[in-house]
Amino acid sequence: MKILFMGTPDFALSSLAALCDAGENVIGVVTQPDKPKGRGYEMKASPVKVYAKERGLAVYQPTTLRGEDFDSLLREIDPDMIIVVAYGKILPENVINYPRFGCINVHGSLLPKYRGAAPMQRAIIDGEKVTGITTMYMDVGLDTGDMIMKEEVEILPDDNFENIHDKLAACGASLLLKTVNAIRDGKAERERQDDTMATYAAKIEKNDCIIDFTKSAADVHNLIRGLSPIPLSFTHTPDGKMLKVWKSRISEEDSSADEGTVISLEGGITVKCGTGAVTLCGVLPEGKGRMKAEDFIRGRKIGLGDKFI
RNA sequence: CGCGGGGUAGAGCAGCUUGGUAGCUCGUCGGGCUCAUAACCCGGAGGUCAUGAGGUUCAAAUCCCAUCCCCGCAA
Numbered sequence: 001m002k003i004l005f006m007g008t009p010d011f012a013l014s015s016l017a018a019l020c021d022a023g024e025n026v027i028g029v030v031t032q033p034d035k036p037k038g039r040g041y042e043m044k045a046s047p048v049k050v051y052a053k054e055r056g057l058a059v060y061q062p063t064t065l066r067g068e069d070f071d072s073l074l075r076e077i078d079p080d081m082i083i084v085v086a087y088g089k090i091l092p093e094n095v096i097n098y099p100r101f102g103c104i105n106v107h108g109s110l111l112p113k114y115r116g117a118a119p120m121q122r123a124i125i126d127g128e129k130v131t132g133i134t135t136m137y138m139d140v141g142l143d144t145g146d147m148i149m150k151e152e153v154e155i156l157p158d159d160n161f162e163n164i165h166d167k168l169a170a171c172g173a174s175l176l177l178k179t180v181n182a183i184r185d186g187k188a189e190r191e192r193q194d195d196t197m198a199t200y201a202a203k204i205e206k207n208d209c210i211i212d213f214t215k216s217a218a219d220v221h222n223l224i225r226g227l228s229p230i231p232l233s234f235t236h237t238p239d240g241k242m243l244k245v246w247k248s249r250i251s252e253e254d255s256s257a258d259e260g261t262v263i264s265l266e267g268g269i270t271v272k273c274g275t276g277a278v279t280l281c282g283v284l285p286e287g288k289g290r291m292k293a294e295d296f297i298r299g300r301k302i303g304l305g306d307k308f309i
Numbered sequence: 310c311g312c313g314g315g316g317u318a319g320a321g322c323a324g325c326u327u328g329g330u331a332g333c334u335c336g337u338c339g340g341g342c343u344c345a346u347a348a349c350c351c352g353g354a355g356g357u358c359a360u361g362a363g364g365u366u367c368a369a370a371u372c373c374c375a376u377c378c379c380c381g382c383a384a
Binding site: 296301 | 379
């Protein structure tokens with residue numbers, strides 16, 4: 001069975017590597033074009049491309065999937081199945097309908113919940129205890145296709161985006177292999193999504209990263225861990241500088257101070273929230289690298305009674 | 310040439326504008342106090358102030374020049 005793989009970031013890489021290691025016939029890899037990234041705008045290839053090159057796989061980086069070019073490429077390589085994992089582009093109908101065994105997608109949530117671009121982050125931010133992986137047959141909608149397999153992954157109280165991402169990437173890879181096998185054997189199930197239960201996990205915008213200390217300590221902590229280590233949530237110190245936070249915990253302490261006020265500097269920066277308080281344990285000052293909160297305090301950048309804004 | 314911050318003791322920082330004995334909060338080592346301690350007191354070690362036999366100067370961490378490295382933002 002000839003498989004065309006489409007994906008871009010690390011999350012997709014896990015699945016691609018699993019397919020290759022399992023000896024599946026990956027005849028090509030489609031990934032996003034190299035883009036100028038990072039400091040100095042240097043061109044950077046996607047993780048999937050780097051791996052595919054090492055592995056000697058054919059790499060395609062079309063700017064668009066619509067139109068003659070990709071259409072003829074599709075006919076030329078003639079895949080029996082297309083597997084899409086975090087590719088970053090919407091597939092047009094003609095592509096979805098091309099392969100005999102369909103277009104399979106690996107999605108980082110238990111559909112129909114958290115359809116969309118940032119399911120893992122949103123699940124953590126919402127304080128979910130469980131998330132998971134769903135494999136599905138793609139259709140023209142956004143993560144609305146018929147589901148094939150699911151597997152749950154627990155979200156522990158202190159898991160952050162990085163942990164969950166890694167767990168789900170591994171889970172996604174193994175579930176993908178099972179799914180592919182089931183399809184090949186003609187044993188794959190096909191379950192419609194209940195649209196009335198659907199929720200949408202929108203892409204994380206900068207506004208989503210602002211810490212709102214009027215919320216409960218749990219909400220603040222969930223936001224911080226859901227966005228750590230990237231892109232990181234942030235607040236502002238009294239001098240107006242941005243302070244990102246990469247690690248926190250819910251504090252036992254409390255106070256009647258205003259929300260956002262520093263009420264303790266023992267073992268971190270403890271900040272009063274709408275309900276309860278949160279201790280910031282790891283921060284990243286503007287223009288600096290990440291550091292422990294204790295070190296930030298030693299540098300005398302924050303004092304008791306200061307208020308984050 | 311996208312924008313910006315920075316390289317001073319093991320960590321985080323100050324000092325640089327207005328050149329002239331290298332400082333703060335910790336850590337560390339030794340001693341003391343204490344039933345005891347991450348607390349407190351006393352004492353010590355530890356720095357080529359990124360690099361350049363560079364420039365200016367009587368004198369450079371500080372001003373000028375060049376290079377290397379680290380980081381944040383934005384995409």
